[in-house]
Amino acid sequence: MTAAQPRPHVPVLVDEVVAALAVVPGETHVDGTFGAGGYSKAILEKGAARVFAFDRDPEAIEAGQALVASSGGRLTLVPERFSRMRQALSARGVERVDGVALDIGVSSMQLDRPERGFSFQADGPLDMRMGPDGESATDFVNNAPEAEIADVLYHYGEERQARRIARAIVAARPIARTGELAAIVRRAAGYHPGMKKDPATRTFQAIRIHVNDELNELEGGLAAAEQVLAPGGRLAVVTFHSLEDRIVKRFLKERAGARPARSRHLPAANEDGPAPTFEAVARPVTPSAAELAANPRARSATLRSARRTAAAPVPRFGEGSYR
Numbered sequence: 543m544t545a546a547q548p549r550p551h552v553p554v555l556v557d558e559v560v561a562a563l564a565v566v567p568g569e570t571h572v573d574g575t576f577g578a579g580g581y582s583k584a585i586l587e588k589g590a591a592r593v594f595a596f597d598r599d600p601e602a603i604e605a606g607q608a609l610v611a612s613s614g615g616r617l618t619l620v621p622e623r624f625s626r627m628r629q630a631l632s633a634r635g636v637e638r639v640d641g642v643a644l645d646i647g648v649s650s651m652q653l654d655r656p657e658r659g660f661s662f663q664a665d666g667p668l669d670m671r672m673g674p675d676g677e678s679a680t681d682f683v684n685n686a687p688e689a690e691i692a693d694v695l696y697h698y699g700e701e702r703q704a705r706r707i708a709r710a711i712v713a714a715r716p717i718a719r720t721g722e723l724a725a726i727v728r729r730a731a732g733y734h735p736g737m738k739k740d741p742a743t744r745t746f747q748a749i750r751i752h753v754n755d756e757l758n759e760l761e762g763g764l765a766a767a768e769q770v771l772a773p774g775g776r777l778a779v780v781t782f783h784s785l786e787d788r789i790v791k792r793f794l795k796e797r798a799g800a801r802p803a804r805s806r807h808l809p810a811a812n813e814d815g816p817a818p819t820f821e822a823v824a825r826p827v828t829p830s831a832a833e834l835a836a837n838p839r840a841r842s843a844t845l846r847s848a849r850r851t852a853a854a855p856v857p858r859f860g861e862g863s864y865r
């Protein structure tokens with residue numbers, strides 16, 4: 543029997559993202575998460591003169607060469623993390639762009655191929671890295687102290703049984719396969735068929751976020767977008783869970799100038815913070831019922847978007863860690 547072909551990645555909220563980018567023919571845009579190229583293709587179809595598309599996964603870059611060839615020189619693929627977009631664009635002679643799109647998370651090509659080690663449903667080597675370098679999930683579960691594993695599961699998976707699961711992982715070392723890890727987690731969390739959510743979902747999400755440093759990447763990507771967007775440029779970010787959405791929401795709130803409510807009992811503070819770098823922050827957009835019916839992976843997607851002002855970028859956002 544031959545293995546089933548992975549389903550092609552169906553772009554999520556693509557019409558809404560392109561509307562938020564408001565592409566004007568002749569402009570230059572960044573697709574920070576190329577994946578299967580759904581967003582890049584849509585941006586090119588709107589008449590963008592240049593699209594710089596980033597992906598940290600060499601397999602995505604390789605698979606995108608056909609789109610590059612058919613783009614008439616308008617699409618450039620950049621095998622780089624989006625947090626480094628300023629440096630990568632600068633190295634290509636580009637200092638300012640008109641739009642930045644980010645579609646955070648993993649693609650169907652990554653999730654559905656057991657050999658990439660993301661899936662708790664199909665057995666494969668425990669890897670979960672989007673790119674070729676860094677610590678793999680195998681390295682992490684076999685070497686990290688129990689307390690660190692519990693911390694990762696609690697913070698990145700919002701797993702209430704983090705300690706119990708971490709203890710079970712450490713007791714079962716060495717672990718080499720996704721199937722083994724899923725079974726350990728289910729046993730520790732008391733999984734039974736018919737349960738609403740497989741507890742392996744949360745553990746796998748947490749380890750994936752940790753291994754790929756995804757929240758710090760998102761934070762770095764937002765700051766990089768602020769640096770490369772021209773005045774009037776548009777930012778559109780799609781996220782897939784509350785940890786990520788919270789970061790985007792907080793970033794735009796801060797950058798659009800909202801100050802935390804102050805107590806009237808405190809002395810008047812100096813209100814001269816940095817000038818807002820974003821404006822016209824749109825209400826969050828979620829997929830339509832029709833999109834959800836056609837693509838279950840669109841579930842829990844949220845798009846947030848805003849327009850860049852002419853103010854200088856803020857040097858540093860946040861503390862650099864969400865743990």
Ligand SMILES: C[S@@+](CC[C@H](N)C(=O)[O-])C[C@H]1O[C@@H](n2cnc3c(N)ncnc32)[C@H](O)[C@@H]1O
Nearest residue numbers: 553575577578579580581597598599623624645
């Ligand atoms: C959800 S998919 C994007 C799908 C794409 N919008 C499409 O329509 O096909 C996310 C992609 O972004 C890549 N990615 C995730 N984090 C990244 C980062 N920090 N830098 C560059 N690429 C990243 C992943 O490797 C994956 O291919």
